[in-house]
Each structure stands twice: as structure tokens, then as C-alpha cells.
Amino acid sequence: MDSIAEAVPVVGKQALRSAQMRRRLCEAAIDVLCEVGYEALSTPMIAARAGVSRGAQTHHFATKADMIVGAFEHLLQGWEAARSAAFGQDLRNVPFETYLRFVWREIFSRPSYVAAVELMLAARTDGELGERLRQLLASPSGERDQRWRQLLRFPDTEKEEQFQYMTLCLLRGMAVHSSFNRSDTRNEAVLEAWIELAKTLIAKEGSAGAPARRKPPGPAERP
Amino acid sequence: MDSIAEAVPVVGKQALRSAQMRRRLCEAAIDVLCEVGYEALSTPMIAARAGVSRGAQTHHFATKADMIVGAFEHLLQGWEAARSAAFGQDLRNVPFETYLRFVWREIFSRPSYVAAVELMLAARTDGELGERLRQLLASPSGERDQRWRQLLRFPDTEKEEQFQYMTLCLLRGMAVHSSFNRSDTRNEAVLEAWIELAKTLIAKEGSAGAPARRKPPGPAERP
DNA sequence: AGAATCAAACAGACTGGACTGTTCGTAACT
DNA sequence: AGTTACGAACAGTCCAGTCTGTTTGATTCT
Numbered sequence: 001m002d003s004i005a006e007a008v009p010v011v012g013k014q015a016l017r018s019a020q021m022r023r024r025l026c027e028a029a030i031d032v033l034c035e036v037g038y039e040a041l042s043t044p045m046i047a048a049r050a051g052v053s054r055g056a057q058t059h060h061f062a063t064k065a066d067m068i069v070g071a072f073e074h075l076l077q078g079w080e081a082a083r084s085a086a087f088g089q090d091l092r093n094v095p096f097e098t099y100l101r102f103v104w105r106e107i108f109s110r111p112s113y114v115a116a117v118e119l120m121l122a123a124r125t126d127g128e129l130g131e132r133l134r135q136l137l138a139s140p141s142g143e144r145d146q147r148w149r150q151l152l153r154f155p156d157t158e159k160e161e162q163f164q165y166m167t168l169c170l171l172r173g174m175a176v177h178s179s180f181n182r183s184d185t186r187n188e189a190v191l192e193a194w195i196e197l198a199k200t201l202i203a204k205e206g207s208a209g210a211p212a213r214r215k216p217p218g219p220a221e222r223p
Numbered sequence: 224m225d226s227i228a229e230a231v232p233v234v235g236k237q238a239l240r241s242a243q244m245r246r247r248l249c250e251a252a253i254d255v256l257c258e259v260g261y262e263a264l265s266t267p268m269i270a271a272r273a274g275v276s277r278g279a280q281t282h283h284f285a286t287k288a289d290m291i292v293g294a295f296e297h298l299l300q301g302w303e304a305a306r307s308a309a310f311g312q313d314l315r316n317v318p319f320e321t322y323l324r325f326v327w328r329e330i331f332s333r334p335s336y337v338a339a340v341e342l343m344l345a346a347r348t349d350g351e352l353g354e355r356l357r358q359l360l361a362s363p364s365g366e367r368d369q370r371w372r373q374l375l376r377f378p379d380t381e382k383e384e385q386f387q388y389m390t391l392c393l394l395r396g397m398a399v400h401s402s403f404n405r406s407d408t409r410n411e412a413v414l415e416a417w418i419e420l421a422k423t424l425i426a427k428e429g430s431a432g433a434p435a436r437r438k439p440p441g442p443a444e445r446p
Numbered sequence: 447a448g449a450a451t452c453a454a455a456c457a458g459a460c461t462g463g464a465c466t467g468t469t470c471g472t473a474a475c476t
Numbered sequence: 477a478g479t480t481a482c483g484a485a486c487a488g489t490c491c492a493g494t495c496t497g498t499t500t501g502a503t504t505c506t
Contacts, residue, residue, distance in 0.1 A: 126260070
């Protein structure tokens with residue numbers, strides 16, 4: 001609940017209030033984004049949703065872009081928190097299929113992921129927003145690459161990178177499709193098929209596929 | 224140029240003008256959508272882009288939703304026209320890889336496709352728009368299914384349908400990713416990898432893989 | 447065939463509303 | 477005391493939809 005507030009070094013009473021307020025606003029922004037979409041989203045709606053005055057909202061996020069960027073960052077942090085809670089930092093003993101099912105269930109299949117895609121598409125035609133979102137994604141992307149390296153361990157890193165990219169695009173495409181067609185029943189089956197495919201690929205590619213000693217994700221474990 | 228005007232049975236001079244005007248407006252709408260995005264799009268912008276008065280615009284498309292739906296339909300018609308010009312109606316002798324490269328190059332990798340995705344995502348939070356877009360897509364989707372059946376000819380239609388869905392999601396995901404990251408160099412390689420995968424799948428699944436007697440797409444051939 | 451009649455295609459202005467960013471004022475904290 | 481957090485109102489902008497007026501094309505009647 002307050003894992004993010006802890007992540008920021010809170011010193012005094014005022015700083016705590018500030019952090020909490022920012023959190024409330026970001027969560028409200030994500031809620032509004034999921035419910036009405038980026039086009040209809042407005043800063044007054046976010047303030048109302050958070051139950052605060054517009055003055056407070058503009059104080060913490062001066063412009064609409066600031067608000068959006070903050071919400072996006074909050075989303076990323078939430079994903080990272082969920083991932084970290086389920087698997088910790090070392091993925092070397094996590095089976096690929098376990099991880100894939102996890103990210104689909106906990107990230108890609110959620111409405112908030114579609115909201116994030118909506119932001120990314122909006123960023124396409126808004127240079128400044130795009131730059132800021134890309135910057136936010138830069139560091140997580142690098143870490144994601146490393147995690148997948150731990151997961152897959154293809155001998156050919158180029159093939160591995162390609163496989164990772166394909167997986168990302170597949171999941172993203174499925175998320176968009178399900179969003180437009182009110183969730184598609186084929187998703188689970190496709191996921192399993194992709195896992196099957198990955199297994200044959202991994203087998204063909206060489207050494208990977210170490211025995212899985214870690215327990216499956218289960219309920220989150222706090223560090 | 225006037226293939227669409229011909230498609231509609233034009234009787235008199237007035238009907239022709241009307242059809243041309245609608246076409247101009249739809250194309251302008253797509254242009255604006257590609258350039259400024261759905262969030263910043265407005266009906267005055269479309270009218271200005273088309274070089275017509277706002278009165279003319281509202282006359283042909285009474286509401287903003289009407290305008291958007293019209294533009295979306297125009298997009299679909301354009302895709303169908305391109306596909307039909309390249310391959311005609313019978314895909315039984317078209318190699319799968321040829322078709323896949325074609326749809327990527329001529330449809331998914333274009334900015335207008337991302338614009339269409341933007342509309343689909345916007346439709347997520349706009350019930351009426353969603354219903355209308357889904358209705359527009361219903362018939363093309365059915366035809367697309369049939370075309371892919373001609374292309375792949377898996378003995379197991381369920382597996383075939385799954386493969387088709389995966390391909391669609393992959394291409395869509397790639398389109399979104401490339402849009403956010405100013406085009407990704409990995410796309411071509413991933414496409415080839417997917418073709419390779421499809422070949423092994425087709426081989427494994429059974430009878431498919433008939434020799435390709437048709438010539439590759441090349442420049443469009445009118446019927 | 448030609449005038450009269452009607453509808454459709456356009457043009458331009460207006461209105462009510464909503465949103466973004468800003469400013470000024472007040473209370474709480476350090 | 478001075479900074480930070482918040483509240484409330486304001487100014488400027490823009491948009492969607494409507495309404496009135498004008499022109500052009502189709503239709504009917506003689």
C-alpha cells in the first residue's frame with residue numbers, strides 16, 4: 001500500500017503529506033484514464049476523482065503533461081513492485097512459462113496496461129510527452145532486457161533479443177485486441193501455444209532450460 | 224484515384240460532388256489523425272485541412288463521431304483496395320510469406336494503421352463509437368478469416384485460427400512499438416523469423432505448403 | 447423545351463460550455 | 477519569518493453543435 005511512499009525518502013510531516021497527495025493524484029489519474037480514455041481525460045476530472053481541490057492538483061503537477069508523466073511513472077513503479085514482490089531480483093531459477101503467465105495476468109491483461117498504450121500512442125504526436133515517457137522507460141527497458149537474459153539464456157543473444165521483442169509485441173497486440181473486443185477467450189490458449197513454441201526454440205537454441213527450483217509466484221512476498 | 228467514387232453508384236452531378244467531398248473529408252481526417260493524434264483532432268481542423276468550409280463538413284458528417292466513423296471506413300476500404308489490387312480475390316496460390324510481407328509493408332507499418340489503433344483504443348471508452356467501429360470491422364474480419372484459410376490450409380482449423388490471431392497480434396504490437404520508438408530496425412528480421420516459424424508449423428501441421436505459382440505482388444494490377 | 451419549384455450542397459456566424467494555466471489569498475509547517 | 481500546501485476565482489482559448497442565408501443541381505408542369 002505504502003511501498004511507494006517508502007521508496008521516496010520522507011523526512012518531515014509536510015513531505016509525507018506531499019508524497020501521499022502525489023500518490024493519490026497519480027492513482028486517480030490512472031483510474032480516470034482507464035475509465036474515460038486519454039481523449040476525454042481532464043485535470044479537473046482527476047482532481048475530483050482524487051477528492052481534492054484543483055488548486056492542490058495544480059500545485060503538485062503544474063501542467064497536464066506533468067500529471068500524465070507522473071501517472072505513467074506510477075504505473076511503471078507498480079509493475080516493478082508487483083514483479084519484484086513475486087520473484088525478487090534473481091530470475092535465474094524462474095521458469096520462462098511461469099514468468100510469462102505472470103506478466104500477462106498481472107500486467108498486460110489489465111486495463112491499466114491499455115491505458116499505458118494509449119499514452120504511448122498519444123506521445124507519438126506530442127514530441128515533449130514522447131521524450132519524457134521514453135526517458136522514463138529507458139531504465140526499466142534495460143533492466144527488462146537483463147531479466148529476460150536470465151530467464152531464457154539463449155546462446156545466441158541476438159536470437160534471444162529477437163524472441164524477447166516478439167514476445168513483447170505479441171502480448172501488447174493481445175492487450176490491444178482484447179481491449180477493443182471486450183476480452184478474447186483465445187488469449188490463454190495463445191499464451192500456452194507461445195510457451196510451447198518458446199520451449200522448442202529454447203531446446204533448439206542450446207543450453208537453456210535449467211530445472212526450476214523456485215516455487216511458483218503465489219501471493220506476493222515482501223522483502 | 225477515383226476507384227472509391229466508382230464503387231458508389233453515382234447517378235447525377237450532385238451525387239458525384241457529394242461523394243468526392245466525402246472522400247476529401249475522410250482523407251483529410253486521416254491525415255489530421257496521423258499528424259496530431261486523436262486527442263488533438265477537431266472537426267474545424269479537418270475542414271481546414273480539406274480546404275472546405277465548416278458548413279460543408281457538418282453537412283456531410285453531422286457529428287464528430289460520424290466524421291471519425293467515416294474516416295475509419297475509408298481506411299478499411301483503402302486496405303481492401305490495396306489487397307485486392309495486389310492479389311485479387313483468390314489467395315490459394317499466394318505463398319504465405321508473400322502475403323505477410325505485403326500486409327506489413329502496405330498496411331501495418333504505415334502511420335495510418337497506428338491511427339486506426341488509436342481509434343480502436345478510443346472506442347474502448349466510447350460505447351457508441353466502439354459499436355460502430357466493430358460493426359464496420361465485422362464483415363472484413365469474416366473475409367479476412369476466409370482469406371487466411373486459403374493461405375494456410377492447416378488441417379486443424381482451430382490451430383489455424385490461433386495462428387492467425389497470433390500473427391495479427393504480433394503485427395499490431397510491432398506497429399504500436401515502432402510508432403512509439405520511431406520505427407524499430409528489428410521488424411524486418413522478426414517478420415522473417417515469424418515466417419520461418421510458420422513454415423515449420425505448416426510442415427508439422429500437415430498438408431499445407433502448395434507450390435507458389437502466382438507471381439509476387441509487384442505493382443498493383445487493376446481488375 | 448423552358449419556366450417554376452424543390453431539395454441538396456455549401457458558407458459563415460453564433461452560442462453555450464469546458465478546459466488549461468495563472469494569480470491571489472490563507473493556513474500549516476519548519 | 478519564510479517556505480510550502482492548499483483553496484478559489486479568473487482570463488483566454490477552443491470546440492461541438494446549431495442556425496440562417498446563398499448557390500447549385502434536379503424535377504415537374506405546361
